[in-house]
Amino acid sequence: LAVRLRPHVKTHKTLEGARLQLGRDDGPITVSTLAEARQFAAWGFRDITYAVPISPGRVEELEAFFQQGCRLTILLDSEITLNAVEDYARRFKKVVSVFLKLDCGYHRAGVQPTDPKAVTLAASMHDSAAIDFRGVLSHAGHSYSCVDRAGILKVAEEERSVTVAFANRLREAGVEVPEVSVGSTPTCSVVENLDGVTEIRPGNYLFFDGYQAAIGSCETSDIALSVLTTVIGSYPERNCVLVDSGALALSKDPGARHVTGGMPTFGLVCDPKSLRPLPGVRLGGLSQEHGQIEVEAGAPWDELRVGNKLRIIPNHSCLTAALFEQYWMVDGGGVVGSWKPIRGW
Amino acid sequence: LAVRLRPHVKTHKTLEGARLQLGRDDGPITVSTLAEARQFAAWGFRDITYAVPISPGRVEELEAFFQQGCRLTILLDSEITLNAVEDYARRFKKVVSVFLKLDCGYHRAGVQPTDPKAVTLAASMHDSAAIDFRGVLSHAGHSYSCVDRAGILKVAEEERSVTVAFANRLREAGVEVPEVSVGSTPTCSVVENLDGVTEIRPGNYLFFDGYQAAIGSCETSDIALSVLTTVIGSYPERNCVLVDSGALALSKDPGARHVTGGMPTFGLVCDPKSLRPLPGVRLGGLSQEHGQIEVEAGAPWDELRVGNKLRIIPNHSCLTAALFEQYWMVDGGGVVGSWKPIRGW
Numbered sequence: 109l110a111v112r113l114r115p116h117v118k119t120h121k122t123l124e125g126a127r128l129q130l131g132r133d134d135g136p137i138t139v140s141t142l143a144e145a146r147q148f149a150a151w152g153f154r155d156i157t158y159a160v161p162i163s164p165g166r167v168e169e170l171e172a173f174f175q176q177g178c179r180l181t182i183l184l185d186s187e188i189t190l191n192a193v194e195d196y197a198r199r200f201k202k203v204v205s206v207f208l209k210l211d212c213g214y215h216r217a218g219v220q221p222t223d224p225k226a227v228t229l230a231a232s233m234h235d236s237a238a239i240d241f242r243g244v245l246s247h248a249g250h251s252y253s254c255v256d257r258a259g260i261l262k263v264a265e266e267e268r269s270v271t272v273a274f275a276n277r278l279r280e281a282g283v284e285v286p287e288v289s290v291g292s293t294p295t296c297s298v299v300e301n302l303d304g305v306t307e308i309r310p311g312n313y314l315f316f317d318g319y320q321a322a323i324g325s326c327e328t329s330d331i332a333l334s335v336l337t338t339v340i341g342s343y344p345e346r347n348c349v350l351v352d353s354g355a356l357a358l359s360k361d362p363g364a365r366h367v368t369g370g371m372p373t374f375g376l377v378c379d380p381k382s383l384r385p386l387p388g389v390r391l392g393g394l395s396q397e398h399g400q401i402e403v404e405a406g407a408p409w410d411e412l413r414v415g416n417k418l419r420i421i422p423n424h425s426c427l428t429a430a431l432f433e434q435y436w437m438v439d440g441g442g443v444v445g446s447w448k449p450i451r452g453w
Numbered sequence: 454l455a456v457r458l459r460p461h462v463k464t465h466k467t468l469e470g471a472r473l474q475l476g477r478d479d480g481p482i483t484v485s486t487l488a489e490a491r492q493f494a495a496w497g498f499r500d501i502t503y504a505v506p507i508s509p510g511r512v513e514e515l516e517a518f519f520q521q522g523c524r525l526t527i528l529l530d531s532e533i534t535l536n537a538v539e540d541y542a543r544r545f546k547k548v549v550s551v552f553l554k555l556d557c558g559y560h561r562a563g564v565q566p567t568d569p570k571a572v573t574l575a576a577s578m579h580d581s582a583a584i585d586f587r588g589v590l591s592h593a594g595h596s597y598s599c600v601d602r603a604g605i606l607k608v609a610e611e612e613r614s615v616t617v618a619f620a621n622r623l624r625e626a627g628v629e630v631p632e633v634s635v636g637s638t639p640t641c642s643v644v645e646n647l648d649g650v651t652e653i654r655p656g657n658y659l660f661f662d663g664y665q666a667a668i669g670s671c672e673t674s675d676i677a678l679s680v681l682t683t684v685i686g687s688y689p690e691r692n693c694v695l696v697d698s699g700a701l702a703l704s705k706d707p708g709a710r711h712v713t714g715g716m717p718t719f720g721l722v723c724d725p726k727s728l729r730p731l732p733g734v735r736l737g738g739l740s741q742e743h744g745q746i747e748v749e750a751g752a753p754w755d756e757l758r759v760g761n762k763l764r765i766i767p768n769h770s771c772l773t774a775a776l777f778e779q780y781w782m783v784d785g786g787g788v789v790g791s792w793k794p795i796r797g798w
Contacts, residue, residue, distance in 0.1 A: 118741060118742075140742045160685070160742050160743065161685045161695065163683040163685050163697055163760070164759060164760040186686065186687060186759045188759040189759055189760075215693070216738075216740065216743055216745060217686045217695050217743065218686075220690060223690070249740065338508040338510060340506045340507070340508050340562075341506050341531065341562045341563075342531060345565060348560070350506065352505065352798075355704070355772055356772065359700070359705060360705045360706050360707070361700070361705050362705070393561075395561065395594065396485060396771050397463075397486060397505050398561055398562065400561060414533040415508070415509040415510060415533055415534075427700055427701065427705065430776075431775075433796065433797055452778055
């Protein structure tokens with residue numbers, strides 16, 4: 109669709125994952141923490157967008173990136189943060205690259221597109237000698253509330269049109285807007301028109317997960333991340349099986365409850381080799397180190413014996429991935445390598 | 454109550470925490486992972502109970518503990534695991550210390566107290582030259598479904614009476630039962646009678662958390678663990694504030710929803726110094742690195758300005774604690790040290 113891909117690395121947090129996303133060892137990326145930014149800068153990445161509004165108290169941490177020749181673009185939506193950035197930039201004689209964060213409908217962060225103060229804030233940045241105003245950035249996180257591909261397409265068009273319209277409003281007010289940056293994995297997985305957009309920033313798509321499959325971003329067979337687990341208890345008298353993956357292995361993310369409905373599941377229980385979901389089983393409960401699988405009539409008890417292996421496709425791969433020290437890369441049934449994710453903030 | 458305390462270290466996963474629980478640098482402890490067991494053995498602990506049914510495929514990992522002179526007691530509730538343990542013990546000429554795991558009413562793991570096969574399994578262990586049968590172990594995790602102290606007291610008595618009665622049943626069948634081990638933080642926080650019990654294994658009580666306070670195990674002022682966070686967005690037009698603690702800082706544990714009811718909260722938003730909960734605010738949403746606070750009329754907007762610090766008391770301290778590389782120990786407002794928890798399995 110003729111836009112730049114600036115993949116988000118927050119889901120995998122690895123050099124190897126970024127390589128797969130970019131097809132090379134550097135290139136534009138998006139990060140969710142300054143820890144990710146620091147590590148990717150150390151790996152030689154020179155164009156990084158930190159896509160969470162920066163804490164004003166952490167603005168001085170930008171200095172390390174300038175020292176390394178890495179352009180770390182931040183985003184903000186408040187005057188208080190803008191003042192902190194300008195203070196830093198003047199004191200250290202730097203020009204900071206900044207996006208204005210726009211709320212395109214998700215209502216998590218960002219200025220409102222109809223708020224006159226939003227234009228004022230953008231104009232202040234555009235006019236400031238301390239700031240290189242990069243443009244407008246939004247994220248259609250409300251795509252996660254969709255129930256199918258058609259719904260996601262609608263949100264994708266809202267993300268595009270609201271963000272482009274706001275950028276044009278700034279342009280009419282005399283503010284140059286070089287970049288119009290949008291993107292979530294659901295919207296980027298289905299979008300067909302990105303007129304006026306310059307870059308997209310999906311991240312989860314490298315792994316996908318049960319949530320994405322439930323809302324229509326992908327098929328279950330597209331999901332790359334799973335947790336290998338072992339049956340450690342079998343209780344046919346109460347139709348229950350216990351596995352050694354609990355909340356510290358899977359996270360307690362409830363998944364796409366608005367789609368899956370009914371009784372909760374904390375992941376899709378699969379055959380360990382084929383990765384096909386087993387019939388008649390539901391991972392209904394998680395405690396710290398235990399996973400409780402409810403077993404219905406017709407379930408394959410033979411595959412649920414104590415000591416047997418299973419694979420669990422998590423509801424939310426970003427959270428599951430962050431709980432492990434490393435990934436084991438599997439190809440054709442064998443382990444072919446390991447990746448170590450970045451941790452912390 | 455004249456029983457041994459064998460504290461669970463799974464909540465804090467540190468030497469320093471175990472010292473606080475035990476009053477000394479060694480002593481009997483309970484662990485939730487073999488990684489915890491290995492590290493505590495390396496620190497000199499010589500009497501450790503691994504309180505999750507061991508995976509049969511990991512039984513050979515016991516060898517390292519024998520080499521170090523550490524008694525690692527395991528628990529099991531299946532013949533398959535018993536066979537794996539006996540195989541290992543015979544092959545390596547070892548005698549393995551084992552508890553029979555009993556389901557005292559929680560229905561997560563364990564044999565049923567009325568199941569004749571439970572007695573058979575215990576007798577097999579008692580009669581096996583390869584096994585040092587330590588007795589019966591249960592965990593009243595269903596205390597977490599209580600709504601007040603009175604309810605917890607009832608579950609505590611159930612935990613005690615069911616486990617002691619089963620131990621006596623084994624004794625009548627000629628099986629020696631040296632230990633009757635029970636305990637959850639809720640039950641151990643309120644229990645008044647432990648007749649017939651030899652040891653208790655609470656763990657969460659070192660920190661407590663919002664869940665424990667909600668069900669009556671403790672007061673909010675007893676909670677030791679909190680997450681220091683910063684306001685990174687303020688949106689009075691939609692009564693919302695954004696903080697830089699998301700699901701990777703707090704976990705997505707929904708807390709004691711059966712008590713708290715109404716709209717969900719992912720933690721208690723508090724004044725950073727007094728740790729008193731702020732009125733009119735609710736941490737209603739978490740994404741990976743964002744926390745969304747809903748703000749009602751009458752809330753102290755002055756304390757919610759961009760850049761201000763807040764503290765969040767988590768719903769579930771075990772899960773929150775495991776997400777951080779270290780704890781900062783605070784006394785009288787100042788940092789007086791740091792602890793580094795064990796990770797992995």
